Structures are given as C-alpha cells and as structure tokens.
Amino acid sequence: MYTRLAGRVLLALLLLVALPLSAQDEGEVQELGTGEIEINFWSGLGGPDGQSMTDLITRFAEENPDVTINYQILGWGTFFDKLSAAIVAGSGGPDLMTLWHSVVPQYALTGHIMPVAEQMFNLGMLDKDDFSPALLDSVTFDGEVFPVPFDNYGSGLYVNTHLLERAGIAVDDPPEDGEEFLEYVRLLTWDENGNNPGDDGFDADNIAVWPLSIGWNRVTVTPALYQWGTDVITPAPDAEVLIDSEAAKAAVQYFHDLVFQHHVLPGVNWSGELMLNDGLSMYLDGAWVYNFYNTNMEDGQIVFWPYPRLGPERGSTIMWSHTLAVTSNIEPDVLDATMRLIQFLSDNSKEHSIKTGMPSARLSLRTEDLADQIWTFGPLTTQMAAEGVPEYQSERFTEVENIMAAAYSSIFTGQQSVEEGLDDAAQRIRRALR
Amino acid sequence: MKSKPATTDSGRSSDWTLTNKRREAIAGYLFLAPYLVFFLVFLAGPVISAFVTAFVEWELLRGTYRFIGLENFQLMMEDDLFWIAMRNSLYFALMTTVGNVIVALCAALALKSIRLGHTLFRVIMYAPVVLSISVIGIVFSRLLAPFGLLNAGLELFGHKGFNYLADPNLVLPSLSLTTIWWGFGFPMLIFLAALYAVPEALYEAARIDGAGRRQILWRVTLPLIRPALLFIIVTQFIAHIQVFGQPYIMTNGGGPGYSSYTIVLHIYRNAFSYYHMGYAGAMALSLGVVMFVFALAQFRLLGRYTEY
Numbered sequence: 001m002y003t004r005l006a007g008r009v010l011l012a013l014l015l016l017v018a019l020p021l022s023a024q025d026e027g028e029v030q031e032l033g034t035g036e037i038e039i040n041f042w043s044g045l046g047g048p049d050g051q052s053m054t055d056l057i058t059r060f061a062e063e064n065p066d067v068t069i070n071y072q073i074l075g076w077g078t079f080f081d082k083l084s085a086a087i088v089a090g091s092g093g094p095d096l097m098t099l100w101h102s103v104v105p106q107y108a109l110t111g112h113i114m115p116v117a118e119q120m121f122n123l124g125m126l127d128k129d130d131f132s133p134a135l136l137d138s139v140t141f142d143g144e145v146f147p148v149p150f151d152n153y154g155s156g157l158y159v160n161t162h163l164l165e166r167a168g169i170a171v172d173d174p175p176e177d178g179e180e181f182l183e184y185v186r187l188l189t190w191d192e193n194g195n196n197p198g199d200d201g202f203d204a205d206n207i208a209v210w211p212l213s214i215g216w217n218r219v220t221v222t223p224a225l226y227q228w229g230t231d232v233i234t235p236a237p238d239a240e241v242l243i244d245s246e247a248a249k250a251a252v253q254y255f256h257d258l259v260f261q262h263h264v265l266p267g268v269n270w271s272g273e274l275m276l277n278d279g280l281s282m283y284l285d286g287a288w289v290y291n292f293y294n295t296n297m298e299d300g301q302i303v304f305w306p307y308p309r310l311g312p313e314r315g316s317t318i319m320w321s322h323t324l325a326v327t328s329n330i331e332p333d334v335l336d337a338t339m340r341l342i343q344f345l346s347d348n349s350k351e352h353s354i355k356t357g358m359p360s361a362r363l364s365l366r367t368e369d370l371a372d373q374i375w376t377f378g379p380l381t382t383q384m385a386a387e388g389v390p391e392y393q394s395e396r397f398t399e400v401e402n403i404m405a406a407a408y409s410s411i412f413t414g415q416q417s418v419e420e421g422l423d424d425a426a427q428r429i430r431r432a433l434r
Numbered sequence: 435m436k437s438k439p440a441t442t443d444s445g446r447s448s449d450w451t452l453t454n455k456r457r458e459a460i461a462g463y464l465f466l467a468p469y470l471v472f473f474l475v476f477l478a479g480p481v482i483s484a485f486v487t488a489f490v491e492w493e494l495l496r497g498t499y500r501f502i503g504l505e506n507f508q509l510m511m512e513d514d515l516f517w518i519a520m521r522n523s524l525y526f527a528l529m530t531t532v533g534n535v536i537v538a539l540c541a542a543l544a545l546k547s548i549r550l551g552h553t554l555f556r557v558i559m560y561a562p563v564v565l566s567i568s569v570i571g572i573v574f575s576r577l578l579a580p581f582g583l584l585n586a587g588l589e590l591f592g593h594k595g596f597n598y599l600a601d602p603n604l605v606l607p608s609l610s611l612t613t614i615w616w617g618f619g620f621p622m623l624i625f626l627a628a629l630y631a632v633p634e635a636l637y638e639a640a641r642i643d644g645a646g647r648r649q650i651l652w653r654v655t656l657p658l659i660r661p662a663l664l665f666i667i668v669t670q671f672i673a674h675i676q677v678f679g680q681p682y683i684m685t686n687g688g689g690p691g692y693s694s695y696t697i698v699l700h701i702y703r704n705a706f707s708y709y710h711m712g713y714a715g716a717m718a719l720s721l722g723v724v725m726f727v728f729a730l731a732q733f734r735l736l737g738r739y740t741e742y
Contacts, residue, residue, distance in 0.1 A: 081706040088494050110495040268600035268690065270580060279581075399708045402687070410691030415602050428515070432708075 027075075030054065033061030033068040037337045040070045042094035044079040045322065048291045052355040053345075060344045067337045080398070087112045087327065095330045096338050099147055101321040102391045102401075104139045105236065108146045109395050115144035116326040116339065125343045130362050135321055138390035147323035148342050149361035150349060153287035154317040154384045155219045156376070157305040158272060163188055163209060163281040174305035178254065181308045185211040185264045188281035197264065204263045209278070212258070213270040215285030217408035218401060222318055224251040226389045227311025232404055232429070235393040239433050243404070244426035253418050254310055256411055268413060275302060286318070290357030290376045304376040306383040319388030321361055353377075359384070399432045487715030494709035506716035516717060518692045519700040520724070522606065526696065527675035530610045534670050535663070538618045542625035543651075556626070560619035567616075571683030574612045575599065578684075599685055602693040609680045609694055617673075621666045628662035629655065664736040668729050675725060678702065697721055 032054075045053050050073045057069050072094075074082060080103060086093030087107070099107065107113045117139070121128040128136070131149055139146050161171050167187040175181040188211035189196055191203040214220045225231050225243075228251040234240040242248055258265035272283035276296055283289070284307075293302045307317040324342050326335065345352075349360035350367070357374050359366055359381050371378040394400060407425035410416045416424070491502045510516050541559055545552060562570070577583050578598040585595025598608040632655060640650050656663070678698040681688050687703070688695030697717065705714035 084495060084709060085706065088497075106495060110497075112495065266580075268580065268597055274581065396708070402703065402707070405686070406689065406691050406695070409686075409689045413600060413602060413690040415691045415693070424514075431513075 027072065030071045031068060032057050032071055033064070035061075035064065035066040035068045037066055037333055038068045038070060039096055039334060039338050039341060040072075040094045041096045041341075042072050042074060042079070042083060043098045044074055044076040045098055046073055046075060049288070049352075049356045049358065052352045055355075056345055056348050056352065057341070059348075060341055063344075064337070064340065067341070069341065090329070093327060095327055095334050096341065097325050097327070098150070099323050099325045101135065101138050101147075101149065101323050102397050104147055104323060104325065105141070105393045105395045105397060107325065108139070108141045109236075112328055113146055113325045114328045114330070115141075115146045116324075116335075116342065117145035117148045120148065120339055120342065121145065123339075125339060126346060130364050132319070132361070132363065132385075132388070134388065135319060135361065135390055138393060139321075139323060141393075147325035148346060149321040149323050150345060151352065151356075151358040152319065152321045152361040152384065153358050154307070154319055154380055154388055155223065155284065155286045156307045156317060156380060156383065158275060158283040158285065158289060158293060159303050159305055160275050160278060160281050161300055161303055162278050166190075167281075171303055175308050178308070178310040181310060182262065185258070185262070185282075188212075189264050197262065207263075209281060210266060210270075210274070211264045211281045213266060213272060213274070213280055213283050214255075215272055215283065215289065217412065218405060219286050219318060220284050221252060221255060221408055222391070223307050223316045223389070224254060224310055226316035227251065227309065227313055229311070229313035231392055232400060233392055233394060233433070236395060239392075239394055239396075241426045241429050241433070243407075243429065244422050249418050249422055251311060252408070252411060252422060256418050259412055260414065265412075286320070287358055287376060287380055288356075290374070294357065294375070304379050306379045315383070315387045316389050317383050317387055319384050319390050321390075322358075394433075396432050400429050403428045403432065484715050484718055487712055488719040489716075490712045492711040492715075494705075494711050496709075502712070506713050507720070509713060510716055510720065515692065515695065515700055516697070519688075519695050519697040520721075522688075522693070522695055523675050523677060523697040526606050526610055526677050526694075527671050529607065530613050530674040530677075531667060531670040533610060533614045534618050534621055534674075535666055537614055538621035538666070539625050541618065541622045542629055543655075545622070545626055546629050556623075559622060562616050563619040565616065567679030568683060570612065570616045571679060575684045578608055578612075600690050602690055605685060605690065605694045609677070609684060612684070613674065613677070613680060621670060624662050624666055625659065628659040632658045660736065664732065667736065668732050671728060671732065672725050675721070675728075 041057070043050065043053055054071065054073075057071055061067060061069055083093065083097060099113075104113070108115075117126070117136075120126045126148065128145070132152060135149050135152055136145050139149065157174070159171075164171055167184075169184060169187060175184050186197050188209070189207060190209040192206040192208045193201065193203065194208075195202040197204070222232075225248055228247040230242045230245050230247040230251065232241075232243045232248075234242060255265065270280070272280065272285060272289060272292075274280035275283055275293070290304075307315075309315040324345065326338055326342075330338065346360075346362060349362055350365040350370070352358065353360050353365070353370060354373055357376055359370075359377065366377075366381050391397070403425050407416075407421045411418055411421040415421075488506055489501060489503060490499055491505070492499045545556055545559070548555070579585075580595065580597050580600070584598070588595050596604060598604050636654055636658070637650060640654050645653065676698050677696050681694040681696055681699055682702075685694045688699050698721070701714045701717045701721070704710045704717065
C-alpha cells in the first residue's frame with residue numbers, strides 16, 4: 001500500500017512541475033522559412049502532435065523557399081474563442097488552421113472557411129477516394145468538401161496487462177459483449193484484501209484497484225449512443241433532439257449502473273496515469289493517449305482493445321479528425337502556397353502517425369507495417385473502418401456538447417437521475433437550436 | 435477721446451490675460467488628453483457599447499446585428515443556467531469575501547504583533563498574489579485531485595480522502611479556499627496599514643481601563659478600521675462575484691454538472707464560444723446591476739456608523 005502511495009505522491013509532484021513547463025511554447029509564433037509568400041497557420045495540436053507538425057512544416061519550408069510559415073500553436077482550451085474573434089475581426093487571423101471536424105459546420109455554414117478540399121480534389125492534388133466517405137460527408141456542405149482531413153482517430157480501451165494476468169484474462173481476448181465486459185470489469189476490481197466484487201467480504205469502500213476509468217464522458221458515451229441506435233441530435237438543418245429518447249436513456253443508464261449499481265466505475269473522470277503504477281485496470285479514451293502511455297509505460301504493460309460492444313444495435317467507436325481548413329478571405333497567391341502545404345502535410349501524414357499514434361486520414365497511408373510500430377494501430381483502424389461514426393453536423397455543436405458534458409457529469413456524480421439529466425439536457429439543447 | 439489709448443492699453447492687457455488663461459487651459463487639457471483618450475476608448479466606449487449590445491441580437495459568426503428591445507432580458511429570465519450561475523456566483527462571492535476578510539485580518543493582526551521576521555512573513559504571505567490564476571489553477575487541481583497530494587497526506591494519517599473538485603457539495607468551498615489562499619495577501623496589507631494608523635494611545639487607554647484582548651479587538655480595533663473593512667468587503671465582493679479562472683481551469687468550466695458554473699463563465703461562453711454577443715451583453719449588464727446593488731447595500735450597512 002505504501003509503495004503505491006509513494007508512487008502516487010511522486011507522480012503528483014512530477015506533474016506539478018511538468019504541467020506548467022509543458023505549456024511554455026504555446027502562443028509563440030514560429031517563423032519557418034524565408035520566402036516572400038507568408039502563410040499564417042494556427043494549430044491546436046500540442047505536445048508530440050504539435051512537435052510532429054512543426055517538423056513537417058519545417059521540412060516543407062526547406063523544400064519551398066518561396067514560402068514562410070508563421071506557425072502558432074494555441075491550446076485547444078482557448079483556440080476557437082481566439083480563432084472566431086480573429087476571423088470576425090477580419091485581420092490578424094490565420095490563413096490555414098486546424099479544426100476538429102465537429103466544429104467545421106459553425107465556420108463553413110457561416111462562410112468563414114472555403115471548400116479547399118473540393119478545390120484540391122478538382123485540381124488533382126488529392127484523391128477524394130483516398131479518404132473515408134463517412135468522414136468526408138461530415139465536412140461536406142452544399143455538396144462541397146470544406147477542410148482536408150489530416151488524421152482520423154477513434155477511441156477504445158487501454159488495458160493493463162499486469163492486471164489482466166492477475167485476473168486470469170488473456171491479453172488477446174477482448175470482451176465480446178456488454179455482459180462479458182461486466183464480468184471482466186468485476187474480475188479486474190480488487191479491494192484492499194484482494195477480493196473481487198461478489199466475493200464474500202468484498203469491501204466496496206476500500207477499493208485498491210479500480211477496473212475502469214473514463215477520460216472524457218463524450219468519448220465514452222457517444223459510441224454507446226450509436227450502439228443503442230441513437231445520437232444526441234440528428235444532423236442539421238432539421239436537427240431533432242434524440243438525447244431524451246428511450247434508447248439514449250438506456251445507453252447512459254449502462255454507465256450509470258457501472259457507477260451506482262456495480263460500483264466498478266468512479267463517477268468522476270480520473271486520469272489514466274494510474275495505469276502506470278497498476279492502480280487501474282482499464283482506461284476508456286481516445287487514440288491521443290497512446291503517446292503518453294508509449295513514453296511512460298514499461299514494455300508491454302499496456303495493450304489496446306477496440307471500444308467494446310455494449311449495446312443491442314451495433315458495434316461502434318467514434319471517428320474524429322483534425323482537419324486543415326482555409327479561411328475564405330485568403331489572397332490567391334497565398335492560397336496556392338497553402339494548398340501546396342496542405343498537400344505536403346497530407347502526403348506525409350504517415351510520418352505523423354508513427355510519431356503520434358494518430359492514424360492518417362489517407363486510407364492508402366494506413367499500411368500494414370504500422371501495426372508493428374504502433375500498438376494501438378491495428379484494433380483502432382480496423383474498428384474505425386468497420387464501425388466508426390463521425391459526430392453529427394450542427395452549427396451549434398459547441399453549445400450542444402457543453403450541455404451534454406454537464407449532463408453526463410451531473411448524472412455520473414449522482415446529482416441527477418438519468419431521466420432528469422437527459423430531459424434537462426434535451427430541453428436546453430432545444431432552446432439552443434431555436 | 436482721452437481715455438481711448440488707456441482703453442486700448444487696458445484692452446490689450448485684458449486680451450493678453452485671457453490668452454494666457456486659454457493657454458493654461460489648453461495645456462491642462464493636453465495634459466489630461468492621454469488619460470481622457472484612454473478613458474473614452476478603453477472604458478467609456480466599451481461600457482456604452484456593452485449597454486447597447488444588451489438590446490440587440492448580435493450573432494458574431496453569422497454577422498447578424500439588429501435591435502430587439504428587451505428580448506435578451508426575457509431570454510435571460512427563462513434561462514435556468516443564468517439563475518444557476520448567478521446563485522453559484524453569489525454563494526462563492528459571499529463565502530470567499532467572508533473567508534478573505536477573516537484570514538487577512540487575522541494575518542494582519544498576527545503580523546502587527548510580531549517583531550522578528552515581520553518583513554519576511556509579510557512577503558511570504560503576499561507572495562501568492564503575484565501568481566497568475568493559470569498557475570494557481572493547475573497547481574491546486576493537482577493538489578486537490580482524488581490521488582493528489584492533499585489526499586495522499588490524509589491517507590498517511592489513516593484518513594480517507596475526498597473528491598474536492600468532483601463532489602457537488604465540496605467544489606465551491608474548495609475553489610473558495612483556493613482563492614482565499616491566493617488572494618488574502620492584498621486585503622492583509624490594507625488591514626495592516628489601517629492597524630498601524632490606529633493611535634497606540636487608544637490601546638493604552640483601553641488597557642488602563644481594564645479591557646482584555648477580545649474587548650480591545652471588538653471595541654477599539656474593529657471600529658477604528660471600519661473604513662478599511664468596508665473598502666475590503668466591497669472590493670472583494672465585486673472581484674469574487676466575477677470569478678472565472680478558477681472554475682474555468684480547475685473544474686472543466688463549471689463541473690461537476692453545473693455545481694461550480696458561474697455567471698461570468700456563462701457570459702463568456704455565450705459571447706465567445708456560442709457567439710451570442712447580445713445575450714451575453716444583457717447578462718453582463720444585469721451582473722453590473724447586481725454588483726451595484728450589493729455594493730450600495732454594503733455601504734449602507736457598514737458605512738452608516740460614525741467614523742472616528
């Protein structure tokens with residue numbers, strides 16, 4: 001117990017020091033290249049993703065001496081607030097920007113970004129068939145594809161192999177359905193005396209190893225909604241609110257039961273760092289966590305399983321993307337250079353995959369050899385190809401998702417029942433969509 | 435005829451004086467100009483603009499801008515999140531103001547009573563004020579996390595930890611304590627200055643009359659520092675009802691659920707995340723009115739007694 005406690009204290013101390021330091025580079029403009037044509041590029045990709053992007057841009061600048069890229073990394077927390085203010089102000093904003101595919105509608109439908117992907121497909125700079133049709137559909141408006149998807153990632157289970165071994169579960173045997181998942185979760189929970197839930201003398205108030213934690217409610221619950229055959233809302237323009245449907249309530253109830261009936265899921269979102277000192281068995285989160293584990297874990301300590309099949313209708317995972325979008329008021333000569341840069345980044349996105357674990361949006365660049373280099377790659381891309389679902393299109397996406405985040409949080413911390421939480425959320429979403 | 439030259443001389447002299455006065459006035463205005471320009475552009479302008487914004491429908495990304503009268507205020511009345519956020523902000527402001535006044539006053543009294551290390555302790559206690567909310571937020575998020583240092587410390591003594599930032603009942607008190615630790619240095623300095631301004635003779639007289647420590651505090655010290663106390667309460671309340679950074683950084687923007695969702699967060703989100711500038715303007719105006727009413731009430735309650 002004291003070893004684990006000491007480990008936690010040490011980890012907390014390290015993070016106290018590391019977190020403020022890690023934010024140091026954000027906001028600074030890096031001038032890459034010396035050419036006359038200047039591209040202002042704003043990116044929200046930080047950490048290893050940001051470094052990988054910086055490396056690619058530096059190479060592009062070296063190979064294209066006529067171009068200078070003013071590259072600025074902004075934290076996702078304030079990225080869109082700053083971006084919108086700059087776009088509306090009409091100056092000082094970026095020519096090129098990274099956008100989550102989910103927020104593309106609010107910029108595309110208001111005319112602030114241009115259909116650069118469509119233009120590049122027409123010019124033969126990129127092949128439309130080399131992208132997932134579902135992903136392209138999610139960023140298509142009035143028949144035109146707006147931004148170019150750069151990467152394409154999903155979510156799944158990061159699983160601690162030490163604890164799998166202790167529970168007698170094979171590393172290559174992910175759960176088949178919701179029932180088996182519950183059994184795994186039970187086997188992967190231990191109290192201070194080493195008992196599992198259901199054993200005589202199991203002490204639910206003193207759990208030593210939690211079986212499961214969630215990094216982000218949206219990432220966790222959204223695929224479950226699909227698996228129960230529903231979603232938060234239907235896509236624009238005739239957005240219908242679905243989150244108070246019986247199917248949505250059943251999906252959320254599954255997680256509510258994990259918290260309050262089975263006592264195997266803490267209602268709050270814990271960090272997956274606990275996996276590193278064997279204090280947590282499974283962590284349900286997105287592909288972006290790969291790099292953290294890859295850098296910090298012992299060899300083979302963590303493996304990746306697809307998002308489990310929990311619901312009655314279908315299997316599913318999220319299918320999200322960082323896209324490359326171009327502002328509508330870009331100068332023609334800058335647009336030409338910007339399209340060259342986008343093409344370069346897209347063509348080299350396999351290199352980005354290797355460094356970050358984020359699969360390329362280009363299907364031809366998801367080659368089999370990557371599975372040997374990136375331990376999340378195989379299960380992730382296989383499930384995305386078969387069951388991946390991009391989020392609904394809505395100009396009010398940010399508002400709707402903030403409402404949902406608060407609703408999930410309120411339900412999983414016991415402030416509201418599933419019924420109350422989702423009914424309130426539905427009412428607020430309807431108001432937002434008016 | 436005789437007086438004409440004199441008149442002319444006198445007239446010249448009068449003109450000359452007026453010109454000097456004018457020149458002085460112009461010089462005065464020129465000296466004032468930088469501040470006036472700053473005041474008009476960065477204070478009066480935005481205040482007037484915010485006032486106007488409250489009565490228009492202004493969707494930032496869509497570019498719509500039209501006068502809609504009181505509709506934003508009507509929307510505000512129907513918005514349950516506005517009321518939740520206002521309630522949370524008032525609760526936080528009251529808790530933090532009271533806590534800050536007590537901690538700052540105790541610290542100031544303690545500092546006044548010690549001789550050795552007075553300056554060192556004053557610097558140490560004031561030091562957190564110079565840190566930014568980002569630093570405070572990140573550090574305290576880690577300290578108060580379920581597996582953070584505070585709970586690890588409690589575990590060492592055999593106590594179970596708490597979910598400070600994820601428990602709906604603990605989150606606002608936790609943010610308040612964080613804020614008190616961060617900000618009590620400033621009111622402490624004001625109190626310290628006020629305490630030093632109290633004539634020592636009054637304390638001596640009280641002691642000769644047989645007053646104990648508690649009586650001296652209640653009957654001498656507190657009445658004499660009432661202007662400082664009023665200033666601290668009003669400014670602290672106005673500052674804390676506008677709390678933003680703490681929930682923004684430490685509780686993912688107001689969680690769990692809406693337990694730490696504050697009015698300035700609601701205004702910020704509506705303005706810069708959802709781009710409803712008009713609606714945000716109406717809420718900002720309403721918050722201004724609430725602050726004004728509370729400040730007025732505090733002046734009435736605390737300022738009505740005789741100043742010594």
